[in-house]
Amino acid sequence: MNNFNFQTMMEHGFLIIPKALLQQQIEDPNIEAGEIEALLKILMKVNYSDTLYSDRQHKDYLCKRGESMFSYRDWSRIFRWSVGKTFRFIHALAILGIIEIVPHPNNPSLHIRVVEYDKWVGAPDSGKQKKKAVNEKFRLFWNEFHSITQLPKENIAKAQREWKKLSDKEQQLAIDKVEDYYFHQTNINYLLHAASYLSNKAFLNEY
Numbered sequence: 001m002n003n004f005n006f007q008t009m010m011e012h013g014f015l016i017i018p019k020a021l022l023q024q025q026i027e028d029p030n031i032e033a034g035e036i037e038a039l040l041k042i043l044m045k046v047n048y049s050d051t052l053y054s055d056r057q058h059k060d061y062l063c064k065r066g067e068s069m070f071s072y073r074d075w076s077r078i079f080r081w082s083v084g085k086t087f088r089f090i091h092a093l094a095i096l097g098i099i100e101i102v103p104h105p106n107n108p109s110l111h112i113r114v115v116e117y118d119k120w121v122g123a124p125d126s127g128k129q130k131k132k133a134v135n136e137k138f139r140l141f142w143n144e145f146h147s148i149t150q151l152p153k154e155n156i157a158k159a160q161r162e163w164k165k166l167s168d169k170e171q172q173l174a175i176d177k178v179e180d181y182y183f184h185q186t187n188i189n190y191l192l193h194a195a196s197y198l199s200n201k202a203f204l205n206e207y
Contacts, residue, residue: 016122038079066117138163141175145194155195162198177203
């Protein structure tokens with residue numbers, strides 16, 4: 001602990017360990033000392049990004065983020081345990097659903113995957129984040145369009161479907177060009193509603 005520098009260590013990110021897991025380690029007499037440390041080592045040693053590995057037959061295997069192709073012997077060296085103890089521990093983690101053992105036909109290599117790896121390392125759920133960003137951008141368009149055109153807010157579901165068909169660039173143009181579209185209409189009675197504005201790509205009109 002003499003060399004402990006919290007500010008420097010913060011630069012390398014964090015692992016998120018469930019409190020219940022640590023509590024179990026402290027209170028359960030059947031859990032051997034060092035098992036939590038071994039789990040932490042797995043979380044530290046699995047891939048942080050996708051990596052391609054070649055076996056002895058020069059066949060390539062994709063080892064994704066949160067996975068590892070270390071052998072039982074490799075892990076035993078990391079844990080400083082016997083190979084037998086390492087084997088039992090890894091299979092116990094698989095039974096608990098903490099990791100998965102990825103099978104490879106005709107290849108006995110150990111390949112493990114940490115379940116929900118991004119949650120262990122505190123990374124946001126990319127799918128949810130992306131969906132949230134898309135929804136926020138659509139909401140910006142929806143409000144901007146109706147603020148300028150003063151048309152009733154109708155058929156939002158249809159407008160959302162059309163919105164999702166657009167590229168990121170087209171979505172931005174759809175927002176940026178609402179005012180141009182509106183002020184170049186000679187008869188406001190023929191203004192397109194939001195869904196039609198998107199499906200017809202009226203934001204690409206040249207004036």
